[in-house]
Amino acid sequence: MAKGIMIVAEQRDGALRKVSFELASTARKLADQTGDEVSAILLGSGIEGLAAELGKFGVDKVFVGDNAALEPYITEAHAQVTAKIIKDNDPAIVLFGASVQGKDLSARVAAKLAGGLATDCTDVKIDGGKFVAIRPMYAGKCFGEIIFNTAPAMASLRPNVFPAVENAKAGAVTKVDVAVDAQKSKVLEVQKDTSGKVDLTEANIIVSGGRGMKGPDEYKILEELADVLKGTVGASRAAVDAGWRPQKDQVGQTGKVVSPNLYIACGISGAIQHLAGMSSSKCIVAINKDAEAPIFAKADFGVVDDLFKVVPELTVACKKLLA
Amino acid sequence: MNIIACVKQVPDTEAQIKVKADGSGIDDSQIKWVMNPYDEFGVEEALKLKEKNGGDVTIISVGPARAMETIRTALAMGADKGIHISDPALDNADAFVTASALAAAIKGIPYDIIFCGQRAIDDDSGQVGAMLAELLGLPQLTIVTKLDFAGSSVKVIRPIEGAQLSIETSLPCVVTAQKGLNEPRYASLPGIMKAKKKPVDVKNAAALGVATDVKAKVAKFAPPPARAAGKIICGDDAAQKAQELARCLREEAKVI
Known part of the structure; x- marks a missing residue:
């Protein structure tokens, strides 16, 4: 048996x-x-x-x-x-x-x-x-x-x-005996990600941005926060579909399902298909100027304000705390 | 070349999922049904291969009567014919039973390459492609974002955690499609008209000789656990809110 x-x-x-x-x-x-x-x-x-x-x-x-x-x-x-x-x-x-x-x-x-x-x-x-x-x-x-x-x-x-x-x-x-048949598949090349960032599915901390980021360059402030927290930057489908972030960064039902200790959603309204990808995170923070955004219903901590003001200040505050 | 694309009809990504009061399943009365988004990438890749190399594309789906709509959608995109495996005994099929049904249907027709979505967004199992490959004795390339066809082999890109693999495999093989592989086309109006006349073979489990007893069973469905109400961080300005948030994350949640 x-x-x-x-x-x-x-x-x-x-x-x-x-x-x-x-x-x-x-x-x-x-x-x-x-x-x-x-x-x-x-x-x-x-x-x-x-x-x-x-x-x-x-x-x-x-x-x-x-x-x-x-x-x-x-x-x-x-x-x-x-x-x-x-x-x-x-x-x-x-x-x-x-x-x-x-x-x-x-x-x-x-x-x-x-x-x-x-x-x-x-x-x-x-x-x-x-x-x-x-x-x-x-x-x-x-x-x-x-x-x-x-x-x-x-x-x-x-x-x-x-x-x-x-x-x-x-x-x-x-x-154990490992007799293996001849293989039809062959790995030709392994191209490692050289960013030094942990993959989203393995990250302890994720700083994620959505449509509210307004454009690709603005993700710099999320990267700075992620650097201080030793986290990885993610994105919503809207941001990926707009071409602001690569496909591998997408969190959600048609992207990656993640469960970090801390998920910071910046300018993400919380479409159901995004919530599906991150709601098993242990602690969720939402930063969004729209107090009615559905993401706040899932958040452990919410900040209703302009993310372009809050995120850089949060980076400074975290740097100080972690120093 | 003979190309097969497997498709599944699933609830739209925006659908609210309500669990039946007795936990026996999902209340699907209000659901809008669509082709599984990952299967669309598979169908598109199949059509691209056909356009470049000639041949035909067969669409196969396991599902109830309404799954015919999804097969017709793929035919309207440009596929040539369909096989609809429809049987009430398959309504609660697990991945193994589904893969067995697909394998039984595919064994009777010629094929060079088989596409599946990397997972269906309803049960999220992501098993059928690999199981189908095993049951047909073929190599599998799962979660593929790029495919180059080279006559008797294919070369693909597979992203894994923190790296990308380039893998080569001889045909025939099973490829499971990931977002990024291509941009699926929309069905044109003439395409939709033509699709109505394309042949779709309907088969049941007995005709395929497939055992329908599941290996893994969903004994109970439940809504996701409720999250406790969150805290809105107050403060006079963004700087104050940010400081209070950092303090909460450090001292209350202990996550930084």
């Missing part, structure tokens, strides 16, 4: 992604309730040393697949090995990160196993001995409680939502 909780760790360039620790901690918490073991799948090349780091966050056992063919990530190769390790070890629950890679991999693996997968979950629990995943649907306009009719139950967890808590376990390494 299926038993235990397995996570699929994600690493890039020999370093574990933060979401991997969030997965490990979440799995540990569930396993402590059910008295189960937490295992992890770790794939790549020359990555055995990372197993100990997973152990620090509560993983008992790490299945390491070390093969040059697994680096860089290619969907079909990783899916083949991941599905095989899951089949061979028969866990009751498998958790993936809902990162770009995790979503790409988890769906392929779920199809290989003909199993159920809940994407981008914001909560998971054991209810009456059964695994239940809670996830936003319709971009957060409602939430669904997902139950599973097949084992393993599979879920991907939204990055930045689940806490990563140290809880040292063995992290013992089991090397």
